[in-house]
């Protein structure tokens with residue numbers, strides 16, 4: 001029988017493979033991945049500089065070790081360039097590889113802001129171990145690092161960079177950090193805590209260009225001012241990798257469109273992780289991957305199982321000030337009720353009947369995470 005082929009060796013691909021092995025120890029499994037196939041926990045990338053972690057210490061198992069552990073064939077440094085859904089094959093290393101079931105766990109890639117200037121290419125972003133290695137090289141001699149994007153990843157890196165001894169300025173058009181996740185009052189509390197830790201802010205402006213002057217990078221801002229930095233990190237969001245699916249005629253919208261069984265428009269093809277749009281939801285976080293991997297492993301081993309998403313709060317890794325947020329699900333009509341104290345912000349999002357739909361807790365208020373999570377409705381029942 002042809003193998004189950006998984007494309008991608010991030011948390012999506014490898015978590016699925018681990019779950020599958022618990023249920024189907026002998027089913028042939030072939031993992032093809034563009035990167036080196038090492039296992040690592042991606043969330044650690046934005047907390048690793050201050051701890052002095054290298055790409056080598058972040059990788060806890062090599063592709064060879066994963067192949068033994070998972071009893072799988074793994075092809076690292078190999079791009080899947082085409083899928084033939086009619087013939088049930090993929091093309092990789094110039095070979096035609098047949099599959100019984102195909103799982104796309106191809107992740108997402110950083111969005112690059114359109115920047116003018118002769119040093120736009122010097123702006124880096126971090127979404128995998130290779131990027132992290134580049135970041136470390138870039139900031140090694142840097143005293144001042146500019147971070148474009150005051151969202152979750154930007155704030156985490158900024159906090160990590162100040163802890164690593166760098167001067168940091170975060171730049172972005174929003175009025176407060178994490179504006180897509182937090183009400184402004186809670187964003188302000190986080191901003192002030194990061195400022196107290198040493199982070200400088202330039203909010204309400206965007207970066208238009210980056211030029212090199214001598215050894216420094218000069219960022220041109222939309223209000224006509226400039227910032228001089230030694231390195232620039234962009235963290236303005238991720239875009240699901242859709243090209244491979246699109247070329248094969250598999251339906252995509254914001255992500256690869258899959259149903260509750262993680263099955264794409266083409267039978268026998270599945271998707272999970274940052275590349276997948278499950279019933280309209282693109283949730284680029286670890287918890288949804290765990291849920292999806294467990295359900296899909298059952299389906300692939302013959303027990304067709306729909307994925308369910310409980311409420312899944314996200315912990316923002318800013319040691320300067322704890323933040324946990326459970327954003328209201330899209331379309332959940334309601335309003336924020338916010339209390340700010342010296343210890344932090346407590347924000348609850350309730351509908352017209354007073355039901356809790358989401359929350360954002362900072363500082364001491366994060367102690368309420370568990371009790372509030374129990375009150376939240378599931379994202380997918």
Ligand SMILES: Cc1cc2nc3c(=O)[nH]c(=O)nc-3n(C[C@H](O)[C@H](O)[C@H](O)COP(=O)(O)OP(=O)(O)OC[C@H]3O[C@@H](n4cnc5c(N)ncnc54)[C@H](O)[C@@H]3O)c2cc1C
Pocket residue numbers: 007008009010011012013032033034035042043044045046078079080081105106107108126127128153241244272273274275283284285286287289314315317
């Ligand atoms: C800095 C950072 C911090 C984060 N922190 C948190 C956090 O604290 N909590 C949380 O819940 N989430 C966090 N996230 C999000 C979380 O890490 C991701 O949702 C998750 O790791 C995505 O896993 P994935 O397997 O879907 O994608 P990826 O890890 O991107 O894996 C995609 C894989 O597909 C391969 N690939 C792509 N195209 C091809 C192709 N054509 N052929 C072969 N291989 C291909 C790639 O090589 C890679 O192996 C963070 C993300 C980042 C970037």
